[in-house]
Amino acid sequence: MTNKNNNSILDVEFGRQKLTIEDVVNLAEGRAKAILSTDPDFRARIQKGVDFLDRELREHGHIYGVTTGYGDSVLRRVPPELVGELPLHLSRFHGCGLGDELSQPASRAVLAVRLASLCSGYSGVSPELLELLTAFFDHDITPIIPEEGSVGASGDLTPLSYIAAALVGERDVMMRGERLSSAIALEKAGLKPLTLRPKEALAIMNGTSVMTALxxxxxxxxxxxxxxxxxxxxxxxxxxxxxxxxxxxxxxxxxxxxxxxxxxxxxxxxxxxxxxxxxxxxxxxxxxxxxxxxxxxxxxxxxxxxxxxxxxxxxxxxxxxLIDIDEETILHGGHFYGGHVAFVADGMKTxxxxxxxxxxxxxxxxxxxxxxxxxxxxxxxxxxxxxxxxxxxxxxxxxxxxxxxxxxxxxxxxxxxxxxxxxxxxxxxxxxxxxxxxxxxxxxxxxxxxxxxxxxxxxxxxxxxxxxxxxxxxxxxxxxxxxxxxxxxxxxxxxxxxxxxxxxxxxxxxxxxxxxxxxxxxxxxxxx
Missing domain, CATH: 1.20.200.10 (Fumarase/aspartase (Central domain))
Structure with missing residues (x-):
């Protein structure tokens, strides 16, 4: 949802309201400011997902992408002492993008689309992750994302790994027109690198946000x-x-x-x-x-x-x-498949x-x-x-x-x-x-x-x-x-x-x- 603030800059609120294409474009082109909703119900929903994942991990100890390997490696069990390292490994081994780098407006659009998805409350990510993504807009920090390497399912894994990496202080970003390591950019902005919780790298990377943003x-x-x-x-x-x-x-x-x-x-x-x-x-x-x-x-x-x-x-x-926090159920599916966006792209280009x-x-x-x-x-x-x-x-x-x-x-x-x-x-x-x-x-x-x-x-x-x-x-x-x-x-x-x-x-x-x-x-x- 978009509102105008006193400086005539648009405020785009993430949380309880649906976003429009224009919201994404305005954020991408620097005409809007990202605002994370302070609505108590929204904040409670996000926290409830985190708490449910923690409880599920304690009580049952078996969650895809948390205590298992990824994709075809789902049958590989991850021992409890390595669970904390798994998200970082996901972000690192996908750091193999090639080709031209997305423009800064395109990368900001990707940030906006991914933030919108994670704010839906089905991903089990922490409020701290959402706040840091929002802070990237405030401080003009834009992950540098190579445009090649995604087949569009299981989502835009490789390009989105550059967002996950930037959040933890790895790889390069642009900050106010200057190319810096993410660690230095975060320090200049007075922000702390994120420690990825279980499933958070998967939640950031496993989705259609690059294709949708473009x-x-x-x-x-x-x-x-x-x-x-x-x-x-x-x-x-x-x-x-x-x-x-x-x-x-x-x-x-x-x-x-x-x-x-x-x-x-x-x-x-x-x-x-x-x-x-x-x-x-x-x-x-x-x-x-x-x-x-x-x-x-x-x-x-x-x-x-x-x-x-x-x-x-x-x-x-x-x-x-996905996490159904109302029913306290983990739902395994394939929503990372980008077929609808692919059809729009193929149709529009014709x-x-x-x-x-x-x-x-x-x-x-x-x-x-x-x-x-x-x-x-x-x-x-x-x-x-x-x-x-x-x-x-x-x-x-x-x-x-x-x-x-x-x-x-x-x-x-x-x-x-x-x-x-x-x-x-x-x-x-x-x-x-x-x-x-x-x-x-x-x-x-x-x-x-x-x-x-x-x-x-x-x-x-x-x-x-x-x-x-x-x-x-x-x-x-x-x-x-x-x-x-x-x-x-x-x-x-x-x-x-x-x-x-x-x-x-x-x-x-x-x-x-x-x-x-x-x-x-x-x-x-x-x-x-």
Whole structure:
């Protein structure tokens, strides 16, 4: 649950309330403060789980992951004198992650999602563990987590081991922009390393928090990209002298997918000031213009489903075993299996790649004199005398084609590539974390395509204004404001120049969700 404090920083309370995707993203991006609930019932529930585990260990002495080895090693009994060392061993032998390190926002998102799960009261962790995790946010301590090494069941064991290690003062963290050993960071913050209680390493590591955290970030980016692609389609329609009748509300009442209809309505609103004297170049535009709401609309219509699935996972207990403190029972299951998140990731990346493909086709029309209805080749703004040596956006269009091709290639579903591992104990796994990483890669590539198209549509509309084939009063207030904002970052291209810096700036703007895009009146993730 999110509240605003007196400093206009959001407070996200962990404990009795459910979290939203926005809570996770706000914590990840530094706009929120983590608060551990002081509700007496919540605190009592957490302590009751600890007390039950202690009593069960005393009276029966046999608990999976406490007095047994892990996974396939479940048949291996751990003698009482070694039980205290077992959690530390779990965190240490999983310290084998490779690949790039998660960004600090991504790692903060992982911390938030894991804290939410452990606060559900089914994991048997101590209040001290929850307080130390919360303190990591207060002191800007972020575990450094390699992104590779998880098969998505038994949860994100290897990447989450880096959180367990940081809590006990091992491995490296980032603290206020500086890379330090966890032990030094904890000392600087005035915090004591945690001594892991029985089951606590398992509770931290045995869950779906990495894949869920990455997909919360992906959701926010996909939601913005969905709206941005609609705005870009509006600008491409203007630049190509397209037909605004393709976005008539009566059409979409006949095929009433709500997200699709909303996308069409947004585009129609952008084009509403063209006026009765406007004459489109064609009765029916090519599909990348005419069918744009149908392409973008699939993502818009799936976003509420994606939200429901991700927020259910976010607010779930997903380690093993779970503790039913009311019935005083230990429940052995497989909630660490990340199949739901994997499906969201595989589905979302396919829909996002379709946006890349749509925009790539729009760009191809804009730069080609056979299709762009009077715009110069490659949208070069050079004078006729210098046109022979200027090539405008020729290379940018090639780049966009390359980024699109890679995005499409990465849509192969990861969730069907289960591997039998860990002595065939983990013989069916979700691959959810790989799917989530794929989704983020497809998002990055599609944002790159969008940055190329932003340069193109801005250049094309400026050329149209120079030609006099569009007048400023036909653009409308929202479109005019958006073009003016783009003009802060995109200079008119009258002579060839390197555009890498401009592209990178635009990608940063997209990922920061910099430009306001349409008014959102709903909380279900659809554009409105």
């Amino acid at each position: 997909m919360c970030q992906a959701f926010a980016r996909a939601d913005y990209l969905c709206k941005l692609t609609a705005r870009i389609t509006s600008l491409a329609t203007l630049a190509l002298h397209g037909n605004p009748a393709h976005f008539d509300a009566r059409l979409f009442a006949a095929k009433p997918h709500p997200g699709q209809a909303q996308v069409a309505a947004n585009i129609a609103r952008d084009l509403a000031d063209l006026g009765a004297t406007y004459q489109p170049a064609r009765l029916q535009d090519r599909y990348s213009i005419r069918c744009a709401p149908h392409v973008i609309g699939v993502l818009a219509d799936m976003m509420p489903t994606f939200r429901t699935t991700l927020e259910t996972e976010l607010n779930s207990a997903n380690d093993n075993p 829909l996002i790649a379709n946006l890349a493909d749509l925009m790539d086709r729009q760009l191809a029309l804009l730069v080609d004199t056979k299709f762009n209805h009077g715009l110069p080749s490659n949208l070069s703004g050079s004078t006729p005398e210098r046109a022979s040596i200027n090539h405008g956006l020729k290379a940018v269009q090639i780049g966009a084609s390359a980024w699109t091709a890679e995005a499409l290639k990465n849509t192969m579903p990861a969730s069907v590539f289960s591997r039998s591992t860990e002595c065939h104990n983990q013989d069916k796994v979700s691959m959810g974390t790989i799917a989530a990483r794929d989704c983020l890669r497809v998002l990055q590539l599609t944002e790159q395509v969008a940055s190329a198209l932003l340069i193109a549509v801005r250049q094309a509309i400026v050329l149209r204004l120079h030609q006099g084939s569009i007048s400023p009063d036909q653009l409308g207030e929202d479109v005019t404001g958006f073009l003016a904002a783009l003009g802060d970052d995109i200079a008119f291209i009258d002579e060839d120049r390197p555009l890498e810096g401009t592209l990178r700036t635009l990608i940063d703007r997209i990922q920061a969700r910099h430009w306001p895009l349409y008014v959102t009146n709903t909380t279900d993730g659809t554009a409105s």
